Amino acid sequence: MKVTVLGAGAWGTALAKVLAEGGHAITLWGHDAKRLEEVKRSGRNERYLPGVELPKGWQFESDVARAVQGSEFVVAAVPSKAFRHVTSRMPDYAGVVVSVTKGIEYESGLTMCGILAETAPKAKAAAVSGPTFALEVAKGIPTACVVASRDPGVVGASQNLLHQPTFRVYTSLDILGVELGGSLKNVIAVAAGVCDGLGFGDSSKAALITRAMAEIRRLGVSCGAQGDTFAGLSGLGDLTVTCFSRLSRNRGFGERLGKGEKLEDVLGSMVAVAEGYPTARSAYQLARKHNVMTPVIDEVYQMLYEGKNVRQGVRDLLARDSKPED
Structure with a gap:
């Protein structure tokens, strides 16, 4: 399955690694093309995940629209302050967007999936949260999280996408x-x-x-x-x-x-x-x-x-x- 991860920071890179180890084809988007090139060249994201070797074969993209094109799932892992700006570049995306960003927009009082309803209205939204640190997840240290959506089908599909032996995913309808x-x-x-x-x-x-x-x-x-x-x-x-x-x-x-x-x-x-x-x-x-x-x-x-x-x-x-x- 083709999956795009928006955000080349610690959490985005760690989840991209989890997804790649699950057999999915990964496109990693980041706003800094030079930093993406360094990750591609070195096979590491030393600034955020020091010492962690990343799987090979990823695609790297600094344009959001190109990054999500053809992807069945998008994992949004950008900071909350940039969430609206980044997701507004994919207004016609109609797949599943899994937000792993934790925040509340000050101006609107919306959570990230609330923002998604405005910026990517055709997408099916889900949210992931739980006791997860990016470095530990990237190292394969066991943990668990919960994925939530109002749509039971989206919840099940997102659970199947993310669940790994050391990354247990539970479900909820209380997004x-x-x-x-x-x-x-x-x-x-x-x-x-x-x-x-x-x-x-x-x-x-x-x-x-x-x-x-x-x-x-x-x-x-x-x-x-x-x-x-x-x-x-x-x-x-x-x-x-x-x-x-x-x-x-x-x-x-x-x-x-x-x-x-x-x-x-x-x-x-x-x-x-x-x-x-x-x-x-x-x-x-x-x-x-x-x-x-x-x-x-x-x-x-x-x-x-x-x-x-x-x-x-x-x-x-x-x-x-x-x-x-x-």
Whole structure:
């Protein structure tokens, strides 16, 4: 089967490797033709997946329309801020587009599949999320994820496409819940990293993510998602690994802030943006729209966009009125 992967970063390259190992013909699209040529020449994507040998025989393309032409599946792995721009170049594509991008568009409040409905209206949309780090997936370290779509046929076809012995794929029809769980956890991971930067312990972090899961579920249900989805791979699973792992870009981003680095310095030094940064603003706005209490998300937003001191943010969370557990 011919599959196009949009995005030559860590996640796109890792999934292209998984798909190639499953016997599929791969076209990898990236916006930087010179970098694509280097990957083609070396057989590696050292900037994002150091030390990982890539399968041979891939096609490389820097034009979106040419890249998706003739492909039965497209895997969209571009950053959320570029998602609308890139997918708008394939308005007539009528195959399946599997989004693996985790984010919420600030201007519209849409998830990535919501954007796809506008930019590629003929396509059949699906979303993948779960506790997956690109480097581990590329190395064949076992993990699991969930693919969701409103169309059971699309879900089944996407599962068959992606499922491998070390990359287990489960299914869901709650595409909104899967996307929101995968997006909102990045905001919480920034808060978890702040805890690490301030020198707090695992007990502190466990309490944080447990209470944060309650607000993720609350916000998700208010948007129309199913509550049980957030106890699964795209919710609890993804939240746990992103908040605890040293591989987590969002956790590392928060840790540096907790240690006192300036926001602009941290952002300027990152190879790829931590999705929790733009999503914090979108999530804060979404919570206001639905009148949902999201104390952890609110504090992260204020730290990132209003210049609030990280220690003051922690003090304000701890000073909240006591209440029954929900």
